[in-house]
Amino acid sequence: xxxKDFYDQVYQVVRLIPAGRVTSYGAIAAYLGAKSGSRMVGYxxxxxxxxxxxVPAHRVVNRxxxxxxxxxxxxxxxxxxxxxxxxxxxEDDKVIDFKAVxxxxxxxxxx
DNA sequence: AACATGACGTCGC
DNA sequence: AGCGACGCCATGT
Numbered sequence: 001x002x003x004k005d006f007y008d009q010v011y012q013v014v015r016l017i018p019a020g021r022v023t024s025y026g027a028i029a030a031y032l033g034a035k036s037g038s039r040m041v042g043y044x045x046x047x048x049x050x051x052x053x054x055v056p057a058h059r060v061v062n063r064x065x066x067x068x069x070x071x072x073x074x075x076x077x078x079x080x081x082x083x084x085x086x087x088x089x090x091e092d093d094k095v096i097d098f099k100a101v102x103x104x105x106x107x108x109x110x111x
Numbered sequence: 112a113a114c115a116t117g118a119c120g121t122c123g124c
Numbered sequence: 125a126g127c128g129a130c131g132c133c134a135t136g137t
Contacts, residue, residue: 006133007134024119024120025118025119025120026119026120029119034132035132036133037132038119038120038133039117039118039119039132039134040117040134041118041119042117042119043118043133043135044118044134046117048118057118062118062119063119063121069118071118072118073118
């Protein structure tokens with residue numbers, strides 16, 4: 001699979017997400033330049049399971065702060081547990097105070 | 112090479 | 125405000 005570097009880019013950014021913070025697929029996509037490739041980010045995450053080092057995909061949610069990929073985790077409840085373990089409150093599969101814990105790579109990593 | 116799919120996002124109704 | 129459809133780009137078959 002060529003362009004695997006794209007995935008690595010995504011993984012790298014996700015790994016840079018500080019604990020207790022979350023970001024959106026679109027933000028990562030935009031940071032990588034594929035602002036319209038939000039799906040690609042999610043697709044990359046799909047492959048993140050089983051790679052090394054592990055990627056904190058639980059810190060990545062959709063634009064609504066919804067844990068869309070929650071069902072993709074081994075135990076579908078692991079995601080919110082990990083988030084809760086980092087201080088992120090999750091309710092009804094969505095992040096509480098999303099904007100408060102939001103972490104935008106385009107800003108935090110500020111090129 | 113073409114078709115179908117996907118952990119999203121945005122526009123339209 | 126809630127639901128449906130289209131668009132984008134890369135991957136796999």
